[in-house]
Amino acid sequence: xxxxxxxxxxxxLVLFAAPRTKAQSEARIWTGVFSAAQVERGKETFEGNCARxxxxxxxxxxxxxxxxxxxxxxxxxxxxxNTLFTKVRDNMPPNLTGNQLEPQAKLDIVAxxxxxxxxxxxxxxxxxxxDSLDExxxxxxxxxATIPNFALVQVVGCLSRDSNNEWVLxxxxxxxxxxxxxxxxxxxxxxxxxxLGDETFLLTSIKSFKPEIQEGHRVEARGxxxxxxxxxxxxxxxxxxxxxxxxx
Numbered sequence: 001x002x003x004x005x006x007x008x009x010x011x012x013l014v015l016f017a018a019p020r021t022k023a024q025s026e027a028r029i030w031t032g033v034f035s036a037a038q039v040e041r042g043k044e045t046f047e048g049n050c051a052r053x054x055x056x057x058x059x060x061x062x063x064x065x066x067x068x069x070x071x072x073x074x075x076x077x078x079x080x081x082n083t084l085f086t087k088v089r090d091n092m093p094p095n096l097t098g099n100q101l102e103p104q105a106k107l108d109i110v111a112x113x114x115x116x117x118x119x120x121x122x123x124x125x126x127x128x129x130x131d132s133l134d135e136x137x138x139x140x141x142x143x144x145a146t147i148p149n150f151a152l153v154q155v156v157g158c159l160s161r162d163s164n165n166e167w168v169l170x171x172x173x174x175x176x177x178x179x180x181x182x183x184x185x186x187x188x189x190x191x192x193x194x195x196l197g198d199e200t201f202l203l204t205s206i207k208s209f210k211p212e213i214q215e216g217h218r219v220e221a222r223g224x225x226x227x228x229x230x231x232x233x234x235x236x237x238x239x240x241x242x243x244x245x246x247x248x
Contacts, residue, residue, distance in 0.1 A: 027139040029081070032122015034111035039121060042112030045105050050093060058116050068116050077140060080177060081126065082133030085110050089128075103128040114138070131184075135176045147175055153225045154178045155201070155234065156194040158246035159214050167203045167211050169221055169234065171196045171246070181222055181237035192218065192242040201225075202233040209239035218243040 047056055053064030060066030065075075076084055089106045107128050115121060118141070126133065131154075137145045147153060157172035173194045196218075203211075203221065222238040 027137065027143060027145050029114070029119055029136050029139060030141060032120050033081070033124055033136055034114065034119075034121060034126045035123060036121045038108050038111045038125045039115045041105075042108035042110070042115075045101065046109045046112055049101065050109065053093065058113065067113050072113070072117050073140065076138050077143075079138050080134045081110065081114070081136040081138060082130050082179065084113075084138065085126075085128065085133055130179055134178050137177075147177060147225060149226050149228075150224050152178055152181060152222065152237070153234070154183070154220060154222045156218065156220050156242065157196065157199075157201070159203075159211060159217055159219045159239075159241075161215070162202075167206050169201045169203055169219070172199045172201060173197055175225055175234075178222060183220065183222065183238060183240065194220075196246075199232065202231075203239075204233055204235045206236055206239065209236060211239065214239065214241045216244075216246065217241040218246045 046054075050064075053061060054067050055061055058066060058068035060071065065071055085107055088110055089103055092106070104127075107126050111126055119138075139145055153175040155169065155172050155175040157169035160168060160170055162168045173196055201221075203223075205223070218241070220238075220240050220242050221234055221236060223234040223236040226233050226235070
């Protein structure tokens with residue numbers, strides 16, 4: 001009996017970790033996703049706005065929790081950088097009056113907090129774009145990034161029909177988490193340059209997206225992912241062509 005992702009999502013009481021290959025297991029956050037300059041800006045902003053509650057050591061006080069060490073990891077391990085940023089942006093500091101910090105300044109603080117917890121600097125800088133930040137999972141050194149079943153993901157691949165005349169996405173990129181079921185205007189086009197891989201997903205809830213006119217195209221798909229032994233599928237929320245041919 002075939003069960004749709006939507007039905008499984010409605011009935012699910014637990015989340016199952018989707019398996020990942022060795023090539024997919026490197027945690028992006030350990031490659032250096034923020035710069036030393038961004039950390040320095042974040043430190044200066046933190047000390048001027050946050051240290052009175054969290055202490056300059058990030059060790060916490062009766063006015064604010066520790067942002068370093070065991071307390072940090074117990075709250076933020078396996079979350080995305082966007083989740084942490086959203087918390088800082090929308091809630092910190094509480095009851096602030098007067099001038100509010102800009103989102104970029106708060107994201108600099110996030111870079112400082114991450115670096116204080118051992119995450120390395122690199123050449124890039126974090127920018128306050130939800131899709132990009134959602135692709136970066138907060139993991140300890142050596143931990144394997146996973147995507148739970150029924151998570152909302154985005155993925156790029158080749159749209160075709162299988163031997164059962166069902167629509168599938170082949171040669172897909174690595175699925176990445178997203179908070180947006182439909183890509184912002186024009187952003188799906190970036191998928192034209194996304195490196196492809198070797199996974200295949202059955203696509204469900206596809207009829208409304210008129211797949212016939214996109215057959216053979218490279219497409220960006222978004223939806224709820226489900227993976228189990230012999231079963232990999234995405235229940236679609238969005239399907240957009242990013243190139244008229246799939247290419248290499």
